[in-house]
Amino acid sequence: GAGVSQSPSNKVTEKGKDVELRCDPISGHTALYWYRQSLGQGLEFLIYFQGNSAPDKSGLPSDRFSAERTGGSVSTLTIQRTQQEDSAVYLCASSPLGGAGNQPQHFGDGTRLSIL
Amino acid sequence: GQSLEQPSEVTAVEGAIVQINCTYQTSGFYGLSWYQQHDGGAPTFLSYNALDGLEETGRFSSFLSRSDSYGYLLLQELQMKDSASYFCASSLKGRRALTFGSGTRLQVQP
Secondary structure: OOOOEEEOOEEEEOOOOOEEEEEEOOOOOOEEEEEEEOOOOOEEEEEEEEOOEEEEOOOOOOOOEEEEEOOOOOEEEEEOOOOHHHOEEEEEEEEOOOOOOOOOOEEOOOEEEEEO | OOEEEOOOEEEEEOOOOEEEEEEEEOOOEEEEEEEEEOOOOOOEEEEEEOOOEEEEEOOEEEEEEOOOOEEEEEEOOOOHHHOEEEEEEEEEOOOOOEEEOOOEEEEEEO
16 A cells, blocks of 8 residues: 555453554655554654664663554564553654654554454 | 643634644653644644754744743645644654654634
8 A cells, every 4th residue: 555554443351461552654655654553642752763773762661561563564563461551552654764753653543453 | 751731623714813822741752843734634744843942843833841841833824735733743752753742633614
């Protein structure tokens, strides 16, 4: 497709379970970002990939959160032993490689994660 | 650290002009972006300022004053479809991640 694709669109799971969220960036975009957004709040940065490496993981809230990117394309965000405070919309964005800050980030529709 | 402040809600009527302000406190500030997000939708890029002054893109304009650590988004000829949340976001030198404000919910009334 032409835009950033995320799956699943919705995920409901029980506390303590592991979840995997997937992001397909725009073809050719080398930069990929994960953010999360709680209800009525701004976006909180989690991790940034350039190609397959993650030079900035500073936003990951705990060691329960991890992410990988393969083939310079698809990325997976994994949350282990989920807790209720993990409930949020997880947004993925991609951009072409370019100067810092001046490349618009193209967002997917997000995965709405609900922890029961 | 970084923080951005913007009003939580703004209401305006169709056809009017509205200004959404954003003040920021960041060290290493590089530029200010604006994103629009409709309920349940993806944020979409509107504008970016790295230099002081006004950037115009159709009905939307964005302004930055680095000396005042302040920017705004100006929406002209408001339409009902402009009802959405608007986020300012700062970027730092050498860092690709954006730091977002909490967003301003704009309601356009007939």
